[in-house]
Amino acid sequence: MDMRFSPEELAFRDEVREFIANNYPQELKxxxxxxxxxxxxxxxxxxxxxxxxxxxxxxxxYGGTGWSITQRYIWNEENARAETTPLLPFGLSxxxxxxxxxxxxxxxKRFLPGILSGDDWWCQGYSEPxxxxxxxxLRTKAVREGDHYIVNGGKTWTTLAQHAxxxxxxxxxxxxxxxxxxxxxxxxxxxxxxxxxxxxITMDGSHEVNEVFLEDVKVPAENLIGEENKGWTYAKFLxxxxxxxxxxxxxxxxxxxxxxxLATAELVDGTPLMKTDEFSRKVAEVEIDLSALEVTELxxxxxxSKGRGPGPEASILKIKGTEIQQRITExxxxxxxNYALVQAPRLEVSGNExxxxxxxxxxxxxxxxxxxxxxxxxxxxxIQHNIIAKMVLGL
Amino acid sequence: xxxxxxxxxxxxxxxxxSLLSDKYxxxxxxxxxKSADGWRPxxxxxxxxxxxxxxxxxxxxxxxxxxxxETMIVMxxxxxxxxxEPYVETVVIAGGFLREGGSxxxxxxxIPGIVGGETVWAFAYAEPQGRYNxxxxxxxxxxxxxxxxxxxYKAVVLGAPxxxxxIVTARTSGGQRDRDGVSVxxxxxxxxxxxxRDYPTVDGRRASEITFENVKVDADALIGQEGKGLPLVEKIxxxxxxxxxxxxxxxxxxxxxxxxxxxxTRKQFGVPIGKxxxxxxxxxxxxxxxxQSVSMTYMVNLKLDEGDAERTKAAAGAKVQIGKAxxxxxxxxxxxxxxxxxxxxLNVGHYFKRLTMIDTQFGNIDYQLKRYSEAA
Numbered sequence: 001m002d003m004r005f006s007p008e009e010l011a012f013r014d015e016v017r018e019f020i021a022n023n024y025p026q027e028l029k030x031x032x033x034x035x036x037x038x039x040x041x042x043x044x045x046x047x048x049x050x051x052x053x054x055x056x057x058x059x060x061x062y063g064g065t066g067w068s069i070t071q072r073y074i075w076n077e078e079n080a081r082a083e084t085t086p087l088l089p090f091g092l093s094x095x096x097x098x099x100x101x102x103x104x105x106x107x108x109k110r111f112l113p114g115i116l117s118g119d120d121w122w123c124q125g126y127s128e129p130x131x132x133x134x135x136x137x138l139r140t141k142a143v144r145e146g147d148h149y150i151v152n153g154g155k156t157w158t159t160l161a162q163h164a165x166x167x168x169x170x171x172x173x174x175x176x177x178x179x180x181x182x183x184x185x186x187x188x189x190x191x192x193x194x195x196x197x198x199x200x201i202t203m204d205g206s207h208e209v210n211e212v213f214l215e216d217v218k219v220p221a222e223n224l225i226g227e228e229n230k231g232w233t234y235a236k237f238l239x240x241x242x243x244x245x246x247x248x249x250x251x252x253x254x255x256x257x258x259x260x261x262l263a264t265a266e267l268v269d270g271t272p273l274m275k276t277d278e279f280s281r282k283v284a285e286v287e288i289d290l291s292a293l294e295v296t297e298l299x300x301x302x303x304x305s306k307g308r309g310p311g312p313e314a315s316i317l318k319i320k321g322t323e324i325q326q327r328i329t330e331x332x333x334x335x336x337x338n339y340a341l342v343q344a345p346r347l348e349v350s351g352n353e354x355x356x357x358x359x360x361x362x363x364x365x366x367x368x369x370x371x372x373x374x375x376x377x378x379x380x381x382x383i384q385h386n387i388i389a390k391m392v393l394g395l
Numbered sequence: 396x397x398x399x400x401x402x403x404x405x406x407x408x409x410x411x412x413s414l415l416s417d418k419y420x421x422x423x424x425x426x427x428x429k430s431a432d433g434w435r436p437x438x439x440x441x442x443x444x445x446x447x448x449x450x451x452x453x454x455x456x457x458x459x460x461x462x463x464x465e466t467m468i469v470m471x472x473x474x475x476x477x478x479x480e481p482y483v484e485t486v487v488i489a490g491g492f493l494r495e496g497g498s499x500x501x502x503x504x505x506i507p508g509i510v511g512g513e514t515v516w517a518f519a520y521a522e523p524q525g526r527y528n529x530x531x532x533x534x535x536x537x538x539x540x541x542x543x544x545x546x547x548y549k550a551v552v553l554g555a556p557x558x559x560x561x562i563v564t565a566r567t568s569g570g571q572r573d574r575d576g577v578s579v580x581x582x583x584x585x586x587x588x589x590x591x592r593d594y595p596t597v598d599g600r601r602a603s604e605i606t607f608e609n610v611k612v613d614a615d616a617l618i619g620q621e622g623k624g625l626p627l628v629e630k631i632x633x634x635x636x637x638x639x640x641x642x643x644x645x646x647x648x649x650x651x652x653x654x655x656x657x658x659x660t661r662k663q664f665g666v667p668i669g670k671x672x673x674x675x676x677x678x679x680x681x682x683x684x685x686x687q688s689v690s691m692t693y694m695v696n697l698k699l700d701e702g703d704a705e706r707t708k709a710a711a712g713a714k715v716q717i718g719k720a721x722x723x724x725x726x727x728x729x730x731x732x733x734x735x736x737x738x739x740x741l742n743v744g745h746y747f748k749r750l751t752m753i754d755t756q757f758g759n760i761d762y763q764l765k766r767y768s769e770a771a
Binding site: 134137209266334340356368375377 | 521523524525526527528531550551553571572592593594595596597598602604662663664668671673674722726729730733734736737738739740744745747748751752755756759761764765
């Protein structure tokens with residue numbers, strides 16, 4: 001057992017650290033995604049694409065870097081450390097691996113380059129108004145007519161669909177089969193007639209998610225991934241990947257740093273809040289939780305590098321990771337005191353509204369409200385508990 | 396021992412309920428919060444007409460002779476409808492200062508304007524360096540002839556964009572955090588040297604940052620005794636805490652009702668999700684958190700006129716309870732509503748936001764725990 005990095009790994013760390021320092025657009029440092037334009041969100045993606053580092057976790061033959069699991073871990077750490085904008089997962093982490101694992105040659109040639117370059121923006125057509133935790137009950141249906149499917153139904157909570165060029169979509173192709181067995185995995189061009197995207201504004205005032213209505217949408221049959229009615233297998237494969245990235249350890253470390261600096265600037269009777277027992281203990285607690293999660297994630301990664309997983313244990317990463325993210329934002333609200341009340345502008349509205357408060361305090365309450373989504377999305381934390389109970393404990 | 400309400404009190408609740416269910420539905424509230432003004436003066440006028448603004452004042456002062464329990468009833472119903480208008484700031488706080496600390500002349504000059512709905516007030520007490528310490532003041536008031544000159548900066552003054560008058564705390568002597576030397580003043584928002592910058596708050600209200608630059612006030616602007624204002628400030632903020640506790644239980648009541656209802660109707664895996672035991676227990680915990688908060692709210696409202704130590708413990712205790720319960724109930728109501736709970740369109744998130752800010756106002760859980768243990 002050894003948790004230290006090797007000299008080669010340390011050299012790699014220095015290399016990527018330097019690359020980030022020299023190439024990351026400084027004006028985007030630490031920006032919240034909700035405050036960025038489409039081009040700003042994609043800026044880092046495009047830089048990494050040019051460098052050939054945009055998809056470290058992909059097999060080399062499809063554009064991956066060939067890095068070891070430890071190197072990928074270091075890469076993520078360094079990105080979080082430099083507060084780069086997180087890359088969008090929909091293409092790179094979700095549909096990309098599905099396409100190179102289950103797609104045909106034609107599909108790989110057609111879709112993988114656009115995912116890597118960032119020219120194609122993908123969104124996820126999974127949840128429906130009636131199908132949240134019980135995803136397999138989805139009702140959007142696709143009927144085969146000649147060499148097309150005709151799709152009718154609706155998706156919801158579709159993140160950043162307002163910018164999307166493509167949607168990967170779960171549809172019901174066999175209404176008579178058992179729930180999981182009648183589902184197919186379709187790739188849908190968002191410009192197809194019959195698609196309407198309606199924004200959903202969340203309680204923090206941002207526009208991240210949308211409803212997507214599909215009315216007689218004609219999708220070429222060649223956009224079917226794998227076999228008809230086998231979509232649930234691909235969907236589960238994708239969800240497994242989604243969970244493994246969700247721990248967010250490196251980003252939470254950075255968030256704790258920011259929390260500490262907020263709590264250092266905030267005074268209690270002239271003393272920094274961070275120096276008070278009650279607050280420093282709470283920060284210590286969440287930091288310790290995060291250390292434990294970090295090693296748990298490393299153990300998962302180590303197992304993965306030996307060809308196992310990510311199995312149901314990935315649910316631990318989702319539950320603990322989101323609890324920690326939520327706790328940090330909760331503490332940030334406590335840290336700023338009265339200024340937590342101030343509403344920071346969200347959406348694309350004008351830039352010069354008055355947002356008082358100490359540096360870094362702007363929008364902390366909104367971040368806290370926004371982070372409540374994390375225990376709901378990607379399979380709610382209740383569902384993750386069920387997965388562990390059933391698959392790990394055998395209950 | 397009697398926890399029942401009198402006939403008059405029940406009548407008051409019915410009056411508030413019928414006005415709000417008629418005029419204060421959630422969609423209207425949402426539109427108003429986003430409008431340029433951010434509140435409705437016409438609703439304020441109706442509060443005046445129905446006597447709500449007169450409730451806690453004695454009949455000699457032109458009021459209805461109610462007390463803390465009447466305020467509690469009003470605030471609980473306000474919480475259920477997420478009322479934006481500055482009732483706490485104007486009636487509970489400014490009204491409280493005038494009632495408990497004002498001279499007969501000050502009462503005569505200012506209470507009729509509150510009761511009649513003509514004057515809106517805000518409470519400028521917090522400062523950026525002071526966090527929740529009411530005595531941590533860098534704003535100063537210096538003797539100037541018979542009056543004072545005020546200089547300083549006040550943070551997050553809720554309701555100030557709508558106000559004509561301010562209650563301002565300032566230091567007339569002593570060091571920055573001394574208990575002695577705190578004085579309370581009435582200041583016209585339109586006075587020369589007062590400048591405000593307004594902004595929205597996350598719970599759908601408005602606030603201002605206020606700068607005082609050589610603001611001259613007359614001697615009759617001082618409430619109570621010069622330099623001896625802190626006990627009065629503490630007493631009045633405890634009254635505000637009692638009112639906010641009542642608002643919080645109104646919010647929690649609505650959240651719990653909505654959550655139970657939703658879990659009875661929302662089906663996943665072929666059954667209503669309320670059939671899942673893990674969610675049932677969660678909702679039972681939410682229910683218990685609410686009941687404990689109701690108890691603390693009653694307790695603090697019944698103890699507002701006790702001695703300082705007793706009152707402090709009651710107020711701090713209530714604030715801790717509603718802080719913890721508000722967080723738990725708010726978070727879980729969102730969680731159990733799933734994605735819908737996250738939306739701006741549904742009221743659930745708005746109650747959660749308001750509950751979060753109630754914890755922040757006048758000292759959060761940690762601050763009040765400390766205050767409680769020091770008073771004990």
